[in-house]
Amino acid sequence: MSKRKTDFRSLKARRDIAMARPELRGTEATVVIVDDFAIQEAIKAGRYRKLPPKKRWRYQ
Incomplete structure (x- = not known):
């Protein structure tokens, strides 16, 4: 068996x-x-495609 290169x-x-x-x-x-x-x-500007329901926060 040969060793695979990483x-x-x-x-x-x-x-x-x-x-x-x-x-x-x-x-x-x-x-x-x-x-x-x-x-x-944000959705109109194309920054978000889908948002989960009832999520009103985001990470920054």
Whole structure:
């Protein structure tokens, strides 16, 4: 059986993606309260495609 070579580029890319997410980075994310109007404007501007029902906060 031969040893597989490790693709360090893909490991680094996965680590960078994980570190970009505040919940995986180990730091506390700031919760911001937004109203319905701000959510509708964000949907129109294309910043959000789908929002879970009854969620009125987002991470910043």
